[in-house]
Amino acid sequence: MIKVNDLIWDLDLLQQTPEFTYLDSTSRVRQILFKGPDHKDKSTQVFAYYSNPDILKTGKNQGNTFPGVVLISGGDQSAMSEWVERWAHEGYAAITCDYGNTKLQLGRGPVLNTLEERLAIIYDSIAQGPKVVRGYRTAGIAILAHSLLLSFPEVENNKTAVTGISWGGFQTCIVSGIDNRFKAAAPVYGCAFHDEIIFKKYFKNLTKEEKSLWMSKIDPKNYLPFSQCPTLFINGNKDGCFDIVPFDKTTKLIPEKNRFVRITPNMGHDHPVGWRPREIAAFFNSIFKGSIPLAKITGIEKWDSVIKFDYDSKVTLKNANFYYTNDTLNINANRTWNSIPAKISGGGIVSPIPQEGYVMGFLYVTDVMDLGVSSELIIN
Template identity: 45%
Template sequence: MKFLFLVFLLGSTVAFAQKKTVPVIQTQAIKVDSLLWDLKALSKAPAVEWLSQTGTVHSLLYRSVDYQGKPTQVFAYYSNPDLIRGKATGKRQFPGVVLLHGGGGKAFREWVEKWAADGYAAIAMDFGGKGPDGQRLAQAGPDQGADEKFYHLEKAALNDMWTYHAVSSGILAHSLLLSRPEVDVTKTAVTGISWGGYLTCLVASLDNRFKAAAPVYGCGYYDESDVFKEMISKLSAGSARKWMKFFDPSTYLPYAQPRFLFVNGNTDRFYNVVPYHKTYSLVPASQRTICLIPDMAHGHEAGWVPHEIRYFFESVLNEGVPLVQVSPVSVQDSTLRFSYQSPVSVLTAEFYYSNDTTSPNEHRVWSKQKATIDPKTQTITSPLPKEGFQYGFFALKDHRNVAVSSSFVFK
């Protein structure tokens, strides 16, 4: 009996020693006067109910924060490079990525497949309280309609609003990912599309365990959006101020610690030029890269297609070759000029510009002209357009066909 007890004790000791420690969010870095989220509680891995652990992508429910006083669960898909190849998860560790869908979206299995095939442990969750069949879960959180995002603020508590729950569920998905033995806790990133890009700005600002973030389309200053300002304008003045204080990314981005890749088009319907420029300007230039893709379509598939996101994550997490780094644009002798740094030669450079200040962002008319690349001095120049411009930006591609851009330039 003594021998058996000793074996049990040793086995328990080894198991305890091998238990993985999940890092805790450093809340002192977020210097807002009233922090809505309990980030220490969200740092803990949530309880999980696996629905399927067979095949190349697994499905699960995980516990999230209470909604209207009742517990909730969130549906998610998970995979990693071993699973996607039909292998049992082994001893290798992978970087991790959290995937946040946009408005009207869901937990996209194919998005998880893409990132698992690219070498990442990936998790994508549903922000509408629904399961894989599109039906409401028994323990569902808020739906993702305009009422839950905006109008319920007139009568609901802050912690019953959609943004509170979506941010909480995004951070808890990260905590779950970090708890898995096959995930390298020093190499995690987050990306999201449209409303998921908005959430990426919030989640990455609040959860400083992430090393990299790539919001697509989504940004802050919702009260200046061509579309969302209409929703905010329907709130009472007090509720509108409350929404902007607690739920707009502009409140939190100044404290963000991950490296950011901001991806958007120049004619996006929802996230237009001025608030987008104001949003990425909240992140120090040394901490951000901008990728404005001319005439980029708006949608989930269009938002996860840009391979720049993976190149960026690889440069931050796995010491990959960095994207082109662009300095601010200046005007000298009627010439637009900026310098760049890149270990990969720049292949193309163009200056896009517009004088259209009256059309909605999605209908704004843009023109373009070629720019001159001087590889010796790593300088790019373009003459000022004869007709002038009100908005402009340089779009570049290197010989990997990886795109970056300058910041927007305002005349």
């Protein structure tokens, strides 16, 4: 359990139901305004979308209960009603917020009009203390949204999850570590070790002391080790924002039994691509609804000419390929990767070692339901 005294967040306060009001209580996706974390000693409000299967189908609650999910968007993206609606279709009570305040008017929170201002509140604002940084506010909003979600009678206690995309994936790594009420998590793209990813160029305006403070108070590496829930980490091998090596280091911050990985060959980077993987709902459903779990690579043995992968799967695997690279010159997004087929058998999956060798590689497999998972990254 994380030591509360070490946190910059007040968990006792954030885990209380925030004051809220409905801006729209009749639509298929409701609009809510709730009290957010203070910003520079001033109170703020947060805009959110909410729905569940009953509201989506009939326009009102019918007395049924559902698992819940908190959705965290990334970058400059405001709250997206479509994302909430998609999860309500999946059978979940879902909430997402305007984490970047792009919808907020004066008096509701920090108003950020330009890209420079949005980057400043992520990085440069650390000079004013960690509670001014957007990472602090976004995590606080997500935990408050979780508290609000849990207050709804239609949401099943002990059956809530969190998933986020890009910057939201980064924040998912934080909140799943500090809010142990979550029972499952799925960060997409975003990872820890922020000073090692492509965004490190934005650290150039920070002093040595500011960089150290940012990494010690905001970066998920400080919080993810305290996660107690199964977590599905998703990223592409050529992502332009979150490099694969720090992503791999991030996955290893939690125990192997809770660690599930999907390094996706040539995965793009945006919100539709980030919420599209069917594996996220399948992963949550296996935890909350008792459905068939995703396959999992459970062991890796490197021999002279082959790599053997042990796996656990309740359904038949139909395809496996070993992806590898020897490209040490290009940045993550431009790195050249190749692949070779691997052989699936009941005793494991065997891939030949590429004749030219490899610097990094991973196994990607799909099952008969076309659900894909991968091994962890192998660094040779």
